[in-house]
Amino acid sequence: MTIKDIARISGVAVSTVSRVINNHPDVSAESREKVMAVIREHNFIPNNSARDLVRTKSDAVGLIVRGSQNTFFVDIIHSIESALDEAGYTMVMRQIGSNDNEITCAASMERDKRLLGIIFLGGRSDYSPDELAVLSVPYVFCTFTNSYGTLKNTNYSSVSIADEAEAEKAVNELIARGHKQIAALISASDDHSISQLRYLGYVKALKDHGITVDDSLIIRCGTFNMKDAYEATKKKLAEGVRFTAVFAIADNMAIGAMRALREAGIDVPGDCSLISIDGIEVSEYIDPMLSTLTQPMKEMGRKSVEQLSELIGGTGRHSQITVTTSLREGASMRQI
Amino acid sequence: MTIKDIARISGVAVSTVSRVINNHPDVSAESREKVMAVIREHNFIPNNSARDLVRTKSDAVGLIVRGSQNTFFVDIIHSIESALDEAGYTMVMRQIGSNDNEITCAASMERDKRLLGIIFLGGRSDYSPDELAVLSVPYVFCTFTNSYGTLKNTNYSSVSIADEAEAEKAVNELIARGHKQIAALISASDDHSISQLRYLGYVKALKDHGITVDDSLIIRCGTFNMKDAYEATKKKLAEGVRFTAVFAIADNMAIGAMRALREAGIDVPGDCSLISIDGIEVSEYIDPMLSTLTQPMKEMGRKSVEQLSELIGGTGRHSQITVTTSLREGASMRQI
């Protein structure tokens, strides 16, 4: 069943059928009606490959996810997917491991699948303009903002929180509760990553309150995984380092740290307060309930698609959209 | 840059280039060499739309996920995705809400995206042959097995655990610890679903040990969400119902229940033991660590793809693959 069959059956030309399908204005109500009826009757669906071929593009948008095992991304992926679907795009998702390069992956997908655009979810955030130049379709960074060249280059789009400021906000909550020995649980990074920015927020909060930054209080782990955070915290505690509070840059990591603290006989929040950033579902169900700065995940996904859609359409300019968190008070910090 | 350009530059015919690209045997080593060099030099990638068009098929496999917010699926999705990628397929994922019909969704994707096959992840498990007949490409059920007509019809493929037997195994663990008032936390279902099968396993375990099944000990909630499980358990407790153990059909639900128990002042495992099925990462980090029957998620994803791949290739027959869980002892059950 092709467009030709539809044309034959409804007694019009192929081009007219095409116009009906694509909602072109230049077709009489009568023809439109007639064709639509036939289309419905045979529930005809146009062949996408042929459309893509002649339009020299597809309706596919790539979603490149780094570290989707982090449940923080699950909600975002979901909202991106439904937003794309609503806008008539097809989502092609690719998860990449720590050894892969997302730009290379994106570039190959872009050509291979003839992508219209790309959304990067949870990426490296230190892409140089040269690196990005290999991409010829619009892209949007979601959950992070590119900070190559210390933010001077703003020729890209993103949706994220203000990492440094939000981290500062979190640490200020701890300081407000009288904490001075505050550990920071961050993921290893020599680049300008989310981790680095949140670390800077941590440093800023301490400095602003006259607390000296003690490098031994920095707990570094390889990834955002619970396991890594657990092990790094455990190791730090085994070294005899002590603190009265922990700021974790992600809920996932906070949950890992909590287990390490528990196993070391350190009570949360009795002996040690804990705060983090993200607001994943499970953080509301564990004991003690995690105090966290929740990110508006649905909104972030939706806005990423909106932005990408505008870039694809040619309308709209690059912009770095910043969304804000809200503090969800759990019970992992001691009372003021 | 098209196949024609490559042909022109390397001084051969278009068809020869095509044969080189597709590894056809009928091409001399010399020509092959020459063409490959040109392809590499211009790093040419064939246009997928055109290939799909002429071959009247694509390389896309659909993944239809019901309830991906359940983190149990995250690992499976990941393994499905990498397995598909390795096998040269493109994954097109669609998440559906509780009001959508996955078959309808699959059918429209199948035609729209020209899918080669479909993997259903976490579905309804009571599809009738008539319903399934609208699909014209092979499909595999992952994490569940179709139980329409009480398992008589085996004309489909699946990868799952033996729900009833595994549930029985879980409940037996509780019985072995001397529990008699055992609640079951299941999701609402009037169909032959995972929930129903696991419920039957629960019933069987009780009956086999001479324990009467008390319907008031069944906690029903709408979905597999933590929130629903939390609220359903809370409600049950508020009604004054008491029990010394809970069997939850999913980790997610167990975590929700744990919070309800905690808030009611019921200690786990002191006053109430808890066991569930799944083995999601976070269940290992909460306090008390959840005792659970872990499903081999990586394996399940990989096997689903393997199976689908064989069905697509025309080799291999339908089969219902059953994988087994292993007990991960946490601390949510009292000691023997």
Next chain:
DNA sequence: TTTGTTGCTGGAAACGTTTCCAGTTTCCTT
């Protein structure tokens, strides 16, 4: 020598759309 086989090659028709262009009708303006 003929005949057949094998190995390779090029030409060209398809695949199912979109879109440009030219044409026809209708209807409005002068």
Next chain:
DNA sequence: AAGGAAACTGGAAACGTTTCCAGCAACAAA
């Protein structure tokens, strides 16, 4: 009444592949 714009329509070329078919050379078997 003539002219032209506007509304609609059909024909056909194009998109970039794959694949069928025919052809050619070389070489073996009769």
